[in-house]
Amino acid sequence: MTNIEEESHIKQCYLLAEEAVGNGDKPFGALPVIDGKVLLTAVNTVNSDNDKTRHAETNLVTEAWRRFSPHELAQCRLYTSTEPCAMCTGAIYVAGIPTIIFGCSAESLYELFGSDLSIPSREILALGQRETAVIGPILEDEGLKIHRAFWT
Amino acid sequence: MTNIEEESHIKQCYLLAEEAVGNGDKPFGALPVIDGKVLLTAVNTVNSDNDKTRHAETNLVTEAWRRFSPHELAQCRLYTSTEPCAMCTGAIYVAGIPTIIFGCSAESLYELFGSDLSIPSREILALGQRETAVIGPILEDEGLKIHRAFWT
Numbered sequence: 001m002t003n004i005e006e007e008s009h010i011k012q013c014y015l016l017a018e019e020a021v022g023n024g025d026k027p028f029g030a031l032p033v034i035d036g037k038v039l040l041t042a043v044n045t046v047n048s049d050n051d052k053t054r055h056a057e058t059n060l061v062t063e064a065w066r067r068f069s070p071h072e073l074a075q076c077r078l079y080t081s082t083e084p085c086a087m088c089t090g091a092i093y094v095a096g097i098p099t100i101i102f103g104c105s106a107e108s109l110y111e112l113f114g115s116d117l118s119i120p121s122r123e124i125l126a127l128g129q130r131e132t133a134v135i136g137p138i139l140e141d142e143g144l145k146i147h148r149a150f151w152t
Numbered sequence: 153m154t155n156i157e158e159e160s161h162i163k164q165c166y167l168l169a170e171e172a173v174g175n176g177d178k179p180f181g182a183l184p185v186i187d188g189k190v191l192l193t194a195v196n197t198v199n200s201d202n203d204k205t206r207h208a209e210t211n212l213v214t215e216a217w218r219r220f221s222p223h224e225l226a227q228c229r230l231y232t233s234t235e236p237c238a239m240c241t242g243a244i245y246v247a248g249i250p251t252i253i254f255g256c257s258a259e260s261l262y263e264l265f266g267s268d269l270s271i272p273s274r275e276i277l278a279l280g281q282r283e284t285a286v287i288g289p290i291l292e293d294e295g296l297k298i299h300r301a302f303w304t
Contacts, residue, residue, distance in 0.1 A: 052217040052247050053210045058239075065204040086276060087210075087242030093271075094239050095204050110281075119245075119279040124238055127271040129262075 006079075009033055010103045010138045012041075013081035016056070017146050020044045027150045030056040030080035032064050032097070034072060040064065056080060057088035061095045073097050081143055082109060083136060089121040093128055102136035103143035112144065113151045158231075161185060162255045162290045164193075165233040168208070169298050172196045179302045182208040182232035184216050184249065186224060192216065208232060209240035213247045225249050233295055234261060235288060241273040245280055254288035255295035264296065265303045 009031065016029020020043035028044040042060035046052060057080055064073060077099040078092055083106040092100055106120055125132045137143075161183065168181020172195035180196040194212035198204060209232055216225060229251040230244055235258040244252055258272055277284045289295075 050218055051214045053205065053214050053243050058205045058210075062203045062205050066202055085242055085246060086280070087239055087246050090238030090240065090242050090271075090276075091205050094237060119242075119276065123279050124242075124271065124276055127275050128238070 005036060006101055006135070006138055009038070009079040010081070010101070011142070012038070013079050013103055014139075014143055014146060016041055016043050017081040017143070020056070021146075021150055023048055027146050028056040028081055030060045030078060032060060032068075032073075032076045032078050034075050034077070039068065039076070053087065055085065055088050057084050058091045061091045061097075064097075065095060070096055077101055082106070082147070083134075084121050086119045086121075086124055089119075089124045093125060093130070093132055096130075098131070099133045099135070101138065102134070103138055104140050104147065105137045108137070108140060108144060109147060113147065157188060158253055158287070159291055161190070161231040162233070162253070163294070164190070165231050165255055166291075166295055166298060168193055168195050169233040169295070172208070173298075173302055175200055179298050180208040180233055182212045182230060184212060184220075184225075184228045184230050186227050186229070191220065191228070205239065207237065207240050209236050210243045213243045213249075216249075217247060222248055229253055233298070234258070235286075236273050238271045238273075238276055241271075241276045245277060245282070245284055248282075250283070251285045251287070253290065254286070255290055256292050256299065257289045260289070260292060260296060261299060265299065 013029045017027040025044045032039045045054040076097045082104040083102040122134045165181045169179040177196045183193045184191045197206040228249045234256040235254040274286045
C-alpha cells in the first residue's frame with residue numbers, strides 16, 4: 001500500500017536514475033527523507049569515480065553521515081529507484097537508517113537482465129539485530145522502462 | 153583447516169588493524185592476494201575520511217577495482233582481520249572476489265562487544281547467485297586481543 005508522498009519520492013528517484021545515465025553512469029538514484037523533506041540526492045557514480053563501491057545508496061550514506069546526526073538518520077526514510085544490492089543494504093544498515101522504500105525490485109531486475117546484485121534486501125536485513133523496514137516495489141513499471149532502455 | 157600462508161596473511165591483517173588504530177580509526181585491515189602475492193593493503197578510514205562507508209574491505213574493493221581487471225579479481229583471495237560486515241560482504245560480492253578469509257568472526261565480535269555489524273557473511277552470501285567461499289576464523293584469539301584493547 002503506497003501513498004502519494006511515497007510515489008512522488010520514487011518518481012524523483014527515477015529522475016535521478018536518468019540523471020546518472022546522463023552522467024555516463026548506471027541508472028540508479030536515491031534520496032533520504034525526514035518528515036517529508038528531501039535532505040539530499042544521490043546517484044550512481046561507479047563509472048564517473050571509477051569506483052565499484054559508489055552506488056547511489058553508498059553515496060547517499062557517505063553524504064548523509066557527514067551532514068546529519070545519527071539521531072536524524074534514525075528518523076530517515078531512504079528512497080531508492082531500485083531495491084538496494086547487498087553492499088548498499090549493508091551500508092544503509094550500518095548507517096542506522098531504519099526504512100528503505102524502493103521502486104523496482106531486485107527480483108524483477110534479475111529476471112529481466114540477469115543482474116548478479118539480486119540478493120533481496122529483506123532477506124539480508126532479516127539476519128540483522130536491528131529491525132529495518134523494507135517497502136516496495138512502487139511504480140515498478142515506470143522504473144523498469146528506464147532499466148530496459150539502459151540494459152537492452 | 154588453515155595453513156601457514158593463510159596465517160601469515162591474517163597476521164598482516166592484524167598489523168593493518170593496529171595501523172588503523174594508530175591513524176585514529178577502528179581496528180580493521182584487509183588485503184587481496186593472488187598466487188600468494190599481496191596486491192595492496194587497506195585499512196578502515198571511517199574517522200579519517202568522516203565516511204561511514206570506508207571500511208577496510210570497501211577501501212580494498214575501491215583500490216583493487218582501479219588497479220586490477222575483473223579477471224584478476226576473480227582469482228583473488230581477500231584476507232581481512234575480522235569477518236566482513238553486511239556492507240563489505242556485499243562489496244566483495246559485487247567486485248566478483250570469490251574467496252574471503254577472515255581472522256575474527258562477526259559472531260565473536262558480537263558476543264564480546266555487541267557490534268551491530270554481526271550479520272554473518274556466510275548467510276548473506278548463501279543468498280547470492282554466485283558462490284563465494286568464506287574461510288575462518290583464523291588466529292582469532294590474537295585478533296580479539298586487538299579488539300579488546302580498542303573497544304573496552
